[in-house]
Amino acid sequence: MAKGKVIISCAVTGAIHTPSMSPHLPVTADEIAEAAIGAADAGAAIIHLHARNPKDGRPDQNPDLYEPFLKVIKQRTDAVLNITTGGHPSMTLEERLRPATRFAPEVASLNMGSMGFGLFPMLTRYKDWKYDWEPATLEASRDLVFKNTYKDIEGLLELLSPLGTRFEFECYDTSHLYNLAHFLDRGLVKAPLFVQTCFGILGGIGSHPEDIQHMKRTADRLFGDQYEWSVLGAGARQMSIVAMAASMGGNVRVGLEDSLWAGPGRLAETNAEQVATAKAIVEGMGLSVATPDEARQILDLKGADRTNI
Template sequence: MARGKVIVTCAVTGSVHTPTMSPHLPVTPDQIAEQSIAAAEAGASILHLHARDPKDGRPAFDPEVFLAFLPRIKQASDAVINISTGGSSLMTLEQRLAAARRAQPEMCSLNMGSMNFALFPALERFESWQHAWEPELLEATRDSIFRNTFKDIETILAFGREAGTRFEFECYDVGHLYSLKHFLERGLVEPPLFVQFVFGVLGGIGPDPENLLHMKRIADKLFGEGYRFSVLAAGRHQMPLVTMAATLGGSVRVGLEDSLTLGPGRLATSNAEQVAKIRRILEELSLEVATPAEARDLLALKG
């Protein structure tokens, strides 16, 4: 029975970390494709994907950059492709949607509210940068908003209805669960919902175990049997909180988008290394990992 299985998502590169922070962060299409395929081979059944400018690793939205790696991943693996519509907080909504409109994937992320989304604390941790855009981007997040208005969310949902794309609903605080409930009541989203609880982004809910229990308690109340939760946590909180999620019956997201490390003071050398680690933990806990086919079935994806 797939119902009790854990869906492992790997978020391969994101737009939060920058090349100076880790030499292992994939940035070129080749690197993104290779690391995605290896993550799928290690046990990830969903690949959450962003693109980067191959020249300097800057977050990118051009669909052509996505198309330089998406077909390679699809050809080499059966994993579910999940394209970010969050992009980066410095992109417009249409920039964030451009690749999804073009590729019409099985799944996209959908961020459930507007918020501060700060990267600037990382400025203190590095003395020099490989590229001038890195400190500039981090500094810009001091005075920008990750904009996801109700109308923005409706626009992305309308895209999803047309494309047959379902969503990873990213909820960074308890209020975002109530916003999702609002869309459920309006009939604009349908169960089974895949709700990603996001912990540890500066501007969102903190990475405390009590917060995970509270998010789950409220989501259980709002969505009952009609949802499946997954957890991602930023930085060093990643493995402890996703492990807690799995023991509570949830799914997990790992990957270099969310954390560059494998453990304290140790950079992960690839996305696959993090997938392999959570897989070992899950197996030690006698929890089974869902295959891509089982994930499609559990989340009612178009396949």
């Protein structure tokens, strides 16, 4: 039975960190594919995917950059592939939607509200930059709103739901949970909801244990037995949040999108390293990790054969 199994998601590259921050951040299609395959082999049931320009590592939502790694990952794993619709906070909604629209994945991420997305504090942590776009993009986040209006969310749901794609609802604060409840009440989303509560981004809720408990209590009250809860922790508290959530019955997300670290002062060399640590935490609590097919059962997904990948 899949019930009670812990789903591990891995976000292998994302759009937050830049190439100068870690030599291990996947950038090219080959690097992203190998990172995803390694994460799946280590125990991740779901792989959350972004693309980057292979020349300078800039986040890029061109579907032609997704296709090479999507096909390789699908050929070499049975993992659930989850394509971002968040892209980078500076992108337009039309840019962000292009890959999910083309490939009709089993899962797509969906950000549940507009917010500040402050990445500029990272400017003080690094001195040498490979590319001019890196510090410029971080600085620009001082005056940036990550736009996810009700109209945006409605349009995204109307576009992707008929394709059979379900959603990783990314909720960075309490208001995002209430926004999701609004769409559930209107019948625009359906259970089981896959609710990814996100901790530690400037502009969203913090990463204190009380913040995690608060988001879980709120989601329980709003959604009852209609949702599957997952957590991601940005930065150094990634694994402590994994442990806390797993002990509370949650699913977990790791990966170099969310944290570059494998321990104090030690960069993670692979995404698989973080997945293996999360799996060890989960199994150390006497819990079992879900396989990709068990994750499909838990989340009521359409199956890999019904995508355009």
